[in-house]
Amino acid sequence: MTNHGLSSLEKKVAFSLAGVFGLRMMGLFMIMPIFALYGQHLEGFSPLWVGIAIGAYGLTQALLQIPMGILSDKYGRKPIILIGLVLFAVGSIIAAMSDHIYWVVFGRAVQGMGAIAAAVLALAADLTRDEQRTKVMAIIGMCIGLSFALSLLAGPLVAQYLGLSGIFWLTAVLAVLGMAIVHFLVPNPISQAPKGDTLAAPAKLRRMLLDPQLFRLDAGIFILHLVLTAVFVALPFNLVDAGLVKEQHWLLYFPAFVAAFVLMVPMIIIGVKRNNTKTMFQLSLVIMMLSLLLMGLYAQNLWLLSAAVVLFFTGFNYLEASLPSLIAKFSPVGEKGSAMGVYSTSQFLGAFCGGMLGGGAYQYLGAEGVFFVASALMVIWLFLSFGMEKPVLLKSVTLEAHITDKPHALSMAAQLSQLEGVVEAMVVLEEKVAYLKVDSHFDLSKARAVLGSAH
Structure with a gap:
């Protein structure tokens, strides 16, 4: 029997793994808008250490994505995911019990050691058919986006009543909930690739890094998350300057995510049905580039700024959903964990560098400078995308x-x-x-x- 839609297994995989991903990412996102305000009671507090505390998570994520991806190829996806969630919970507890910012940094670094993104995406690829993979990745990608939107609302509310430590305790609870989902809801795949090449070897990483198609995708996710992080250094200040008080920012972000989802769905459908993923991919890059130019040119106009935010997340969500699927299609059979490791390393390294670039550009060039630099990076990515091949569609x-x-x-x-x-x-x-x-x-x-x- 063949199935042209998502099977019951694929729906279960999509929503359970999206839940795990979303719960875990909320643990990161809820800290971003409140850490500088609610962490001032910590000993050793300074703006420098605030940046280090946030960056420590992304840095350790980047360093350990490849090793965890290789381990997931060798020992199975689910055991590695569970170990990663345990580390994430332990790091959250360390941060929650800390009264010195150094220990918060250490807790954040331990959180980042649970680098499961590669294993989660590889498991999703293992359990989905080729022509349905973009839909499953879209669900996971949208859940990540939705978790970001919810965190902008939940983070300040939780911190207001429970303080900074309450945020970290809640993060630990979310990690435990993620473990329960993985154990009880996510199916167990039994996968076999030809020639017994399911075990990844470190020597194979160099070939994947030098592969021109994989390189374009890895460079793309690096730029995507660099731009996302940099934009959110400047955008909140612009919204305040445009007349939207900080307590009401969630009134823009959440509807913007909903609108972006509505706009993204037709792009996904057209890309799959007409087999023109590359065209939709490049259209998303152009949409993001234009949205960043709008942010830079009309920073004081709340309506144009709001429209730019919708366009930004329309392009972002499509790319976030499409990139993992393309990585899975271009990666060698049986080496998805290693390929996803390189991909996720690039993603988190991009977020880490984006915070640094965003802060530096904002300090020396202002908010407009952040948006124009980000737009220039999207032009570079668009240029790289012209050499992207159409992925081979297997039945x-x-x-x-x-x-x-x-x-x-x-x-x-x-x-x-x-x-x-x-x-x-x-x-x-x-x-x-x-x-x-x-x-x-x-x-x-x-x-x-x-x-x-x-x-």
Whole structure:
């Protein structure tokens, strides 16, 4: 049986992993708008250490994405994700109990050590078919965006009543909730790629770094999150100057995210149905570039500034949703964890550098300078995108699998991977189905013979 929409498994994967991602990212985002205000009671407090405390998270994330991605290839996605969430909870507790900013920095660094983004995205890729992957990544990407919008509302409210330590205690609770979702709701994939190349080797990273298609995508996510972080150094000040008091910023951000989602959905549909992902990709870059120019040119006009925010997040959300899917399509079979590790390293390094660039540009060039520099970076990315190839579309087939236990599922996956035309095979015990990524040489009858074989 084939399915042109999201299967029940893919819906479960999309929303459970989006929940894990969203809960964890809220732990980061809630701190950003309130740390400088609510951390002044800490010993050793200074603006420099505020920046270090925020940056420590992104820096350790960047440093450990590749190792955690490789470990997820070798030991499985779910165990690595659970270990990462434990570290995130421990770091939150350390920060919550700290009365010196140095210990808060240490807690934030421990939070960042739970670098699970690569493993989560790789697991999503493992459990979804090729033509449905963009939809699943869009759900995850939108959940990250929504978590940011909610954090702008929740962060100040929680801090107002519970203080800075309350934010960190809530972050620890969210991490534990994420562990429960991973353990009880996320399916267990049994994946087998040809030639036994599922185990990533550090030597393979250099080839992926030098791959021109992967490099374009890694450079893109670096620029995307650099621009996002830099913009939010300057944008809140501009909104205040334009007449929107800080207590009402959530009244702009949340509707802007909703409007951006409505505008993004047709772009996703057109890109998938007409197989012109590259065109939609470049359109998103142009939309973001224009939105940044609007922010810089009309910083005092609240209505134009609001329209620019909607456009900014329309482009941002599409790119955030599309990039992981493209990484999965261009990465070597069985090395998604390593490819996603490079990707996520670039993402968090971009956020870390964006904070530094945004602060420096704001100090020396003003808010307008931040937006113009960010717009110039989008031009560079647009230039890089012209060399992007159209990803190869392989056919994905969903078949019933008569399996009784895990060893039987492993045996089936191994047999399926050896069939002519099968690029990748995955058997999911809980759903009793097999997902195959195949080319034109695939023989459906041979696959059904394997799946109907006796234990």
